[in-house]
Amino acid sequence: MKIFIDADGCPVTDIAIRLAVKHSVPCTVICDTAHSIYRDGAETIVVDKGADSADFRLVNLVTNGDIAITQDYGLAAMCLSKKAIVINQDGKQYTEENISGLLSFRAVSAKIRRSGGRTKGLPKRTVEQNKAFEAALSTLLKTNNI
Template identity: 60%
Template sequence: MKLLIDADGCPVVDIAVGIAKKHRLECLILCDTSHVFEKEGASTLVFSKGADSVDFALVNIASSGDIVITQDYGLAAMCLSKQALVLNQDGKEYTVENIDGLLSFRHTAKKIRNAGGRLKGPSKRTPAQDEAFKAALTRILSGKLT
């Protein structure tokens, strides 16, 4: 089992690496050349800036039982098909039960934007979101590593 972090636009890289280090879990940070992260306790894999290059690399590396951190619904769906456990940056688990609804929402939002509409962006990140992520990842690792 390993922890794979889709680091492009991920606000919880430091938290995830710290938790992985504490649990002695292999941690891989995947990013493109415009978002290079070097963190003690993790290996960084850097890919070209091509469309979805990091996502496809992560899916190719992911295995059953791995834990993936991403905010990308499409990447989450691909990782779920490989039986990986997938969390977003707020600690919400993507599952086979909720991924279709999330992908449908993404599709609808894209149609609205393509038609010239605007959607409200995410709110400023709060310490409570960091704590929720930390609690979810710790709970999952505690259950998987015992």
């Protein structure tokens, strides 16, 4: 098992790396040149800046049973197709059962934005969200006997 972090805009990178080190799980941070993120305890892969370049690198590396951390529904769907465990920055697990609805929501939001409308952004991140993510990732690592 490995942990892969879609680190462009990921607010829980440090928490994930800390838990990876604690559980002796290899961790890879993937980001583009605009977000070069280097941390002790993790390998960093920096890809060229471009639409979805970090996402495609991550999906090419992830395998069955790995953990992928992302808030991107499209990337989550691709990782699920490779039998990875996928969670977001709030600790919510993406599954075959919920990903279709999330992708549909994303498509509707994109359509609204293309037509000049606005969609609500994310609220300010809270300590509770960080705790929820940490608890979810810890549970995944313990459940998989790490």
